[in-house]
Amino acid sequence: MKQKNYMLIVVGLVFLGMGFYLLKGINLSNSFLQVLPYVFIGLGCGIFGHGAGELIRQKAISKDLELKNRLEIEENDERNIAIANRAKSKAYDIMTFVFGALMISFALMNVDLPALLLLVFAYLFVEGSAVYYTQKYHKEM
Numbered sequence: 001m002k003q004k005n006y007m008l009i010v011v012g013l014v015f016l017g018m019g020f021y022l023l024k025g026i027n028l029s030n031s032f033l034q035v036l037p038y039v040f041i042g043l044g045c046g047i048f049g050h051g052a053g054e055l056i057r058q059k060a061i062s063k064d065l066e067l068k069n070r071l072e073i074e075e076n077d078e079r080n081i082a083i084a085n086r087a088k089s090k091a092y093d094i095m096t097f098v099f100g101a102l103m104i105s106f107a108l109m110n111v112d113l114p115a116l117l118l119l120v121f122a123y124l125f126v127e128g129s130a131v132y133y134t135q136k137y138h139k140e141m
Helices: 002-025 031-063 065-076 078-108 113-140
Strands: none
Touching: 002 031, 031 065, 065 078, 078 113
8 A cells, every 4th residue: 555655656746747847848839738737737736645645644543553443433434424425415516506607607708618618528527427326326226
C-alpha cells in the first residue's frame, strides 16, 4: 500500500512538472492548448495531495494500534455508512438543481458554446449514471 502512495506522489509531481514546463517553456497558440498546463497543474496537485495524505495517515495510524482499530470500526460501522450514503443522496439531489440553474444562467449570459456544451455533457453523464445505477440496483434487490 505504501508503494502505491509513493507512486501517486511521483505521478503527481510529474504532472506538476509537465504543467509548469508547458506554462513557462512552450508558447501554446491554440485556445484549447492554453488550458492544458493548468489542467496538468491541477491534476498534479490533486494526485500528489492524495498520495501524500494517505502516506501521512498510514504513518500516523501505524504508531497507534488503538487508533487504527477504532478507525477501522468507524469506517465499517453500518450506521456511519448509512449516514454517508444519505448525505451523498441529498447532495446529489441539490446538485441536480444547481447544475440545471447554472446551465440556464450560462446560456442566458451567452457563454461560449464549447464551455456550455462541456457542462451539459457532464450534467447528462451524471444523470445518465444515476439512471443506470437505479436500474442496476432495482434488478439486484
